[in-house]
Amino acid sequence: MDRLTDRIARRPGGLIGRLIYRHPAGHEASFAMMLDALHPGPEDRLLDLGCGGGVFLERVLARGASAAGLDHSPDMVAETRRRNAAALAAGRLALHQGDVARLPFGDAAFTLVTSLNAFFFFPEPQVAIAEMARVLAPGGRLGIVTTPPEQAAMLKRWFGPVAARMRLDAPDSLAGWMADAGLIPGEVKPVRQVGYLITARKPAMPASIGAEITMPGFHGRITGRLGPATAPLLVVDALVDGAIPPHAAMADELVVVLDGRLRARVGGAEHLLGPGDHLIVPAGTIHEAVAETPARLLLVGPPE
Ligand SMILES: C[S@@+](CC[C@H](N)C(=O)[O-])C[C@H]1O[C@@H](n2cnc3c(N)ncnc32)[C@H](O)[C@@H]1O
Structure with missing residues (x-):
């Protein structure tokens, strides 16, 4: 057979x-x-x-x-x-x-x-x-x-x-x-x-757990995935140690500062963030950031 x-x-x-x-x-x-x-x-x-x-x-x-x-x-x-x-x-x-x-x-x-x-x-x-x-x-x-x-x-x-x-x-x-x-x-x-x-x-950026994401001023690693497989949210452990140039994401993103100090500009408004502070960056909003001291962040958002 x-x-x-x-x-x-x-x-x-x-x-x-x-x-x-x-x-x-x-x-x-x-x-x-x-x-x-x-x-x-x-x-x-x-x-x-x-x-x-x-x-x-x-x-x-x-x-x-x-x-x-x-x-x-x-x-x-x-x-x-x-x-x-x-x-x-x-x-x-x-x-x-x-x-x-x-x-x-x-x-x-x-x-x-x-x-x-x-x-x-x-x-x-x-x-x-x-x-x-x-x-x-x-x-x-x-x-x-x-x-x-x-x-x-x-x-x-x-x-x-x-x-x-x-x-x-x-x-x-x-x-x-x-x-x-x-x-x-x-x-x-x-x-x-x-x-x-x-x-x-396949997302434009890597989306599997353990994957590294490197952009100007930013190094991150995907450490977790939340929600259903069809609408996942990624958890990223990131270090910002320079300037992140202006860009926009396709969906809302949550940023929590764990350590260090970050100056962020989101849609024209400026924020100085320290440990424990958080920010929601709405979809489509131009934002940029610069680390005043190397800043460790937790990011939660969908794959791009
Ligand atoms: C049922 S036929 C379907 C062929 C075609 N895709 C279609 O729809 O008419 C399954 C095909 O998969 C191939 N195939 C099965 N296992 C494979 C494997 N492990 N690696 C590569 N080809 C494989 C077979 O040789 C066969 O040509």
């Missing part, structure tokens, strides 16, 4: 495997919804993981994006190459045989990362999501289509014992793993015949 699962779905190969993923009719709804959710365009570089026969990649390339595909099945890589030969020759597509647990790409290499109808076969889901987050550029987005546990009976009816080889994860599990990887989970939408689509965004 493991051989059958591999041949038709987990590592498709041979004539039957090739034919199935040349026209995966049951996956059409997921392809359309992913394009709608991420709308790849000419400015994007998209990575599709578990790319199968490359039908989704063909649609992405038709929208002007450049792309890369990765699959651990050599026959699927060959099928994707055959289908997208012109884009490959034009240098708009790169193909790799490999495993999602060890992506052969540098950090921040893609603006969009997708995985459709394959996540249930990835043996270490948290490792896979951490790799997806790593290769996403700040501000980039991830989309995964997979099948929830409620659909186990339907899967068994259609695919028999193959269904038992699939790991069915609830959307909340994916949202939690995404948040652990420093992503901000987004919408969950049902996908006909398949399950659901979940998206996530």
